[in-house]
Amino acid sequence: MELTTLFYLALILLSGLIFGRAVKLFKLPNVTGYLLAGIILGPYCLKILSADMVTALELVSEMALAFIAFSIGSEFKLSYLKKVGTMVIVIAVVAASLAAILVTVSLIIIGVEFEIALLLGAIASATAPAATVMVIKQYNAKGPVTESLLSVVAIDDAVAIILFGLSTAVVNTMQHPGESSTVMSIAMPIIEIAGSLVSGALLGLLFTVPLKYFKKDSNRLIITTGFVFFASAIASMINLSPLLLCMSMGAVLVNISDSAESVFSLADRVTSPIYLMFFVVSGADLNISILPELGFIGIVYIVARFIGKVLGSYLGSAVTKAPAAVRKYLGLTLIPQAGVAIGLSLIASQSLPMYAQSIRTVVLSATFVYELIGPVLTKVSLKKAGEISE
Known part of the structure; x- marks a missing residue:
């Protein structure tokens, strides 16, 4: 009996739900x-999800990434x-940029090719707000x-x-050097x-018409x-x-439409199963067999990003004269990394298919580590800042 794609989608949804509930016993985030469900079901463990099936389900990833970017755009409400002022903007930009720079430079120093180092550096700048928000809500943190x-996330x-x-x-441009002039390359x-x-902004304007x-x-x-x-x-x-493009569309919509809040709320209703499938499929794509050879690169990525986020947050806070508690403790709360980083790693692997497994494995492995330690660091930081009672 041949199993259909619909069967695999059902399996992914149900297994993700079960594993998401199981890790809560260890106070870990659903992601x-x-x-973990994807790793176990995937082609490098139980082989229930074949490599071909994982590739065939890339559409799920495209759908999830589009919605993730669209929802990020909603945070750019001008009012x-x-x-919040310039403080959080400066902190976010400095923390993201320094993490990217430190990861890129560190990887180049240990011999990683420039293209891979550059893409991994950019991916390192992303932070996962979900785990952070979960901790804030769980302990009713305020301050x-x-x-x-x-604001920063x-x-x-x-x-x-x-x-x-x-x-x-x-x-x-570097991969196709002969196809354009130096000016065009820049x-x-x-x-x-x-x-x-610009295209996203135009679609954001058009979005308001059917509403x-x-x-x-x-x-x-449906719209x-x-x-x-x-x-x-x-x-x-x-x-x-x-x-x-999707982020820009969301940003324009939230600033020009009175219906924007309800639109983003509706989007949240439909995205839960899409996000779950995205993470399970991403887990299935984690090639655990090459972890030993990528171990050192992964460690450098994790450590360099950690330092970049903490130091960048401190410098950004110092420049903007943020409160002392923000300077001391904010950086450790920016460690979690998940959805956007995993999505960017997928796009990066498509840009450099010859290095696809290396890029995906480094980012997915790092994500797994960050999602284990990130919520704990957030809780400890907020407790030391005196913003949670437990």
């Missing part, structure tokens, strides 16, 4: 369970950014560190996507980023899903960044 943290991933877009364009990354942002005529939640959910998928597809078709 750790989802990744909110004016309220300057908590407030700064919520909202901006951090947007910075990561922009850095990654620039890095990917540079790598693509201009192409800028054109790709600008094109993605005027369709008021029911069911209809608006939202259609626009997110269309934005991702059109970006791929014209060689722009799907992540940047």
Whole structure:
């Protein structure tokens, strides 16, 4: 009896749900369970999900990434950014940039090829807000560190996507040196980023039109899903960044439409199973057989990113004269890494297919480690800052 794709999707959903609940016994975030389910079911463990099936399910990843980027765009509400001021923006940019620089330089020093080091550096700049928010809600944390943290993680991933877009364009140019002049080689990354942002902004404007005529939640959910998928597809078709384009569309929508809040709320309802499948499939893609040979690279990635986030947060806080508690404790709360980083690693592996397994394995392994220690570090930091009672 031949098993169908629908069967595998059902298996992925149910196994992810079970493993997500199981890891809660160890006070770990759901994403750790989802990744673990994928590793166990995948082609490098029980082989229930074959390598071909994992490849066939890349559409799930594209859908998840489009929605992730769209939701990140919702955090760029101008009224909110004016309220929090420049402090959190500076901290987010410095922390993300320093993590990217330290990882890139460290990997180059130990002999990793420049293209791989550059992409891994850009990926290192991303932070996972889900695990952080979970800890804040669980312990009802309140105070300057908590407030700064919520704002910083909202901006951090947007910075990561922009850095990654620039890095990917540079790598693509380096991979095809004879296809363009020096001027075009320099201009192409800028054109790709600008094109993605402008195209996303135009789609954000267009998004508001059907919202005027369709008021029911069911209809608006259809409109939202259609626009997110269309934005991702059109970006791929014209060689722009799907992540940047979807993020830009979300950012414009949240600033010009009174219906934006309900639209993003509706999107949250439909994305839970998509995100779960994305993480399980990503876990299945983790080639545990090459972990020993990538061990040192992975350790350097983890340590360099850790230092970059903590030091970058401290420097950004010092420059903006943030409260002492923010300077001392915010950096450790920026360690978790998951959805965006995993998605960026997938795109990076497509840009450099010959290094696909190495890139994916390093990022997925690091994600697993970060998701184990990240929530604990967040809790400890907030406790030391005096913002949780437990």
